Amino acid sequence: MKTYESIVEQAKKQIAERNHNYDVDEAFGKGEEENISILSDVFATFSHWSTVYYEDHELNDLKQYKVPESIINFYRSFEPKELDYLGDGIRLLDLKGILEENSSLSPGAYLIKHGLLVFATTIGGSVVCMDLNSVNNGEPGIIYADYTWFSFNDSERKLEFTFIHEDISDDTVWFDKNLIKFLPRISATFHEFLDHLSMNPDWNLEQYEE
DSSP, rough: OOOOHHHHHHHHHHHHHHHHTTOOOEEEEEEOOHHHHHHTTHHHHEEEEEEEESTTTTTTGGGGGGOOHHHHHHHHHHOOSOOOOOOTTTTEHHHHHHHHHHHTTTHHHHHGGGTTTEEEEEEEEEEEEEEEEEETTTTTEEEEEOOGGGEEETTTTEEEOOOOTOSSSSSEEOOOGGGGGGGGGGSSHHHHHHHHHHOOOOOOOOGGGO
């Protein structure tokens, strides 16, 4: 299996081949320890910062979720910094970007309650999430979530899910963990996702919209 270091070098090569004026040495860097807690304690982070879930009990389920140490160590050593997009319009977020996306922006700020942690976005505004409900070989599976599939019903304090699938009886339902299985799963692990992204400059995640 490739090391994270070799994956990062491949990502830099992809960026350099597309943009000769880009300083790839600025693309990744060491994460500041004060920001690592964004990942190391997701309950403390998002129960404090969420602009969607502000009632005391709404994020209690986050207490059961842990971002694996191997991924935390990736951000310690290779946090995306001045990083150009990879693939066909996919941008890896830095730690502060992860905080903002999962606390304030749609759909990440809605999905965090269900153990889906956004760590990358597409040009079209959709997101890539770690599924902290599903851990394979010590790493979460990776799913795609289109921003048009979700809207928050503030009066009900629930997330509406609009997704056409033969096994979903209604066009609009309340989203919960049982419906995560219907979201497109694009990689078995975080490591696999980064490896594929670094090697494929034409990978367009918005193909999963349909």
